[in-house]
Amino acid sequence: MSRVEWQWRDSGSGPGHMQRVIVHEPLNAVQEAFRQWLTHAAGCRVCRVDEARCERGQRLQAAYREARRGSAPIS
Numbered sequence: 240m241s242r243v244e245w246q247w248r249d250s251g252s253g254p255g256h257m258q259r260v261i262v263h264e265p266l267n268a269v270q271e272a273f274r275q276w277l278t279h280a281a282g283c284r285v286c287r288v289d290e291a292r293c294e295r296g297q298r299l300q301a302a303y304r305e306a307r308r309g310s311a312p313i314s
């Protein structure tokens with residue numbers, strides 16, 4: 240995840256200036272769990288083929304669902 244924001248840059252001499260920078264934010268727990276699951280599934284002969292999941296694939300999928308539940312927006 241990344242976003243663009245303005246940050247103050249002190250040029251050392253003179254007034255300095257504002258500069259647009261890209262801020263890379265760490266993946267949140269849900270995104271990280273999903274990435275791990277996908278990464279595994281892409282390289283796993285069992286998980287890649289069909290709906291079947293190997294033991295590790297099932298664990299990663301469960302972890303993703305758990306993370307998604309845990310990060311449900313609070314209204």
Ligand SMILES: [Zn+2]
Pocket residue numbers: 279280283284285286287292293294295296
């Ligand atoms: Zn697998």
